[in-house]
Amino acid sequence: MALQGRGLRLPSRRLVTLAWPWLLLLLIFTAVRLSKGAAVIDAYALLTRPFWPGSAQSEWLTAAQQLDRQARLQQLETDNQRLRQLLDLDRADAGVVSAPVISRQAQGWWQQLVLGRGSLQGLSPGDAVIAPGGLLGRVASVTPTTASVLLLTDPSSRIGVWVGRAQRHGLLVGVGTSRPLLRFIDQDVGVRPGDVVSTSPASTLLPPNLTIGVVQSVNERAVPAPEAVVQLSAPVDAVDWVQVRLVRP
Amino acid sequence: MSSLVRHRWTLATALLVPLLVLAAPAPLRLAGVPPCWAVLWLLPWALVDGPLTGAVAGLGLGVLLDGLHPGFITQAPALTLLGWWWGRLGRRSPPIERSFNLGLLALLGAALQGGAIWLQQLWWGETHGAGLHTLLAQTLLTGLLAPLVCSLQLLLWRQLVPGLRT
Numbered sequence: 001m002a003l004q005g006r007g008l009r010l011p012s013r014r015l016v017t018l019a020w021p022w023l024l025l026l027l028i029f030t031a032v033r034l035s036k037g038a039a040v041i042d043a044y045a046l047l048t049r050p051f052w053p054g055s056a057q058s059e060w061l062t063a064a065q066q067l068d069r070q071a072r073l074q075q076l077e078t079d080n081q082r083l084r085q086l087l088d089l090d091r092a093d094a095g096v097v098s099a100p101v102i103s104r105q106a107q108g109w110w111q112q113l114v115l116g117r118g119s120l121q122g123l124s125p126g127d128a129v130i131a132p133g134g135l136l137g138r139v140a141s142v143t144p145t146t147a148s149v150l151l152l153t154d155p156s157s158r159i160g161v162w163v164g165r166a167q168r169h170g171l172l173v174g175v176g177t178s179r180p181l182l183r184f185i186d187q188d189v190g191v192r193p194g195d196v197v198s199t200s201p202a203s204t205l206l207p208p209n210l211t212i213g214v215v216q217s218v219n220e221r222a223v224p225a226p227e228a229v230v231q232l233s234a235p236v237d238a239v240d241w242v243q244v245r246l247v248r249p
Numbered sequence: 250m251s252s253l254v255r256h257r258w259t260l261a262t263a264l265l266v267p268l269l270v271l272a273a274p275a276p277l278r279l280a281g282v283p284p285c286w287a288v289l290w291l292l293p294w295a296l297v298d299g300p301l302t303g304a305v306a307g308l309g310l311g312v313l314l315d316g317l318h319p320g321f322i323t324q325a326p327a328l329t330l331l332g333w334w335w336g337r338l339g340r341r342s343p344p345i346e347r348s349f350n351l352g353l354l355a356l357l358g359a360a361l362q363g364g365a366i367w368l369q370q371l372w373w374g375e376t377h378g379a380g381l382h383t384l385l386a387q388t389l390l391t392g393l394l395a396p397l398v399c400s401l402q403l404l405l406w407r408q409l410v411p412g413l414r415t
Contacts, residue, residue: 102271103271103272103273104273105270105273105283106281107278107280107281107282107379107383108281108282108283108383108387109318109322109363109366109367109370109377109383110318110319110320112318112319114271140319141319148317148319150319154319155370155375155376155377156319156320156373156375173376175376175377175378175379176376176377176378176379176380176383177378177379181376
């Protein structure tokens, strides 16, 4: 009876009055523990904001990241060159020649450029012509001092290309507009707008992995196989100087 | 009666056509498409000099222009035909020299030449998505420039080569 009476006894009012601040503190500590100290960290961030590191630190980091990327790119290019030589795909570059655009026919019945460099500077038919942004076309014919370039948009232009994300080959066909057509052989290609189109990694006619453009739209219902419209990345209307990649025969 | 072809320097003016094709001056383009310079040179030449030299000049000019472009498409047959046709029209009297007539003939000539190129592209399996746009722009621009350019050429040749048929 005595034990029963002690067990049922409620804590006295005075004890509760004394203990509730401690209970509240315990509750706060539990909340901090469960939230991983979020409120404390946020409060710390707010209080110390005036003392945060300045933008110089961020620029140093960005510069370091760029340096790291450049070094990795150089390393990958060296590796790529070595592997291509092993695979006997080394129709290696014999150099790059900068050439001025002396005539431009980007619209009309023909899409072509005339460059102010020719066979005297080592240019020959088939050389790739590059502008900032990617491939423009190929040298169609040369004279001693000039070279005619067939643009990718010309209706007679046809080159094999590669869509890296979908791992698909296609044929880039000029249609006389500023956006050539990408034709595939397979039915289910999985290409979608935004995919980057480049020259084939195994290409021997053109330098490999040159950016050409971006897929703008895909027509899945085209017969006999899907087609895509490609927005070229090199601005043919704006370039006054181009680079010609000379290749060893 | 004198003839333009006897004055060789007048034939040399045909060299301006490929130079203008290559230069493609931006102010003289419509929606990016240049006029048909060959038509603008050949029309007054053939009207003044007759069907035979008109056809020969058209053929020569066509062969010259074909060398500027890659592929098998040729402008020579259409220009030969135009030179012959305009030469025959020039033999009639009164001579064609009104601005509207010159503009209309140049318009028809540019349409014929552009249509011939387009048909050849289709024949060789080349899809030209902007074919209609190019044809319309070039035809319209050539027709608009012809009254000015062809009238000036007619006037110039008649002043510089005395005895021409008028």
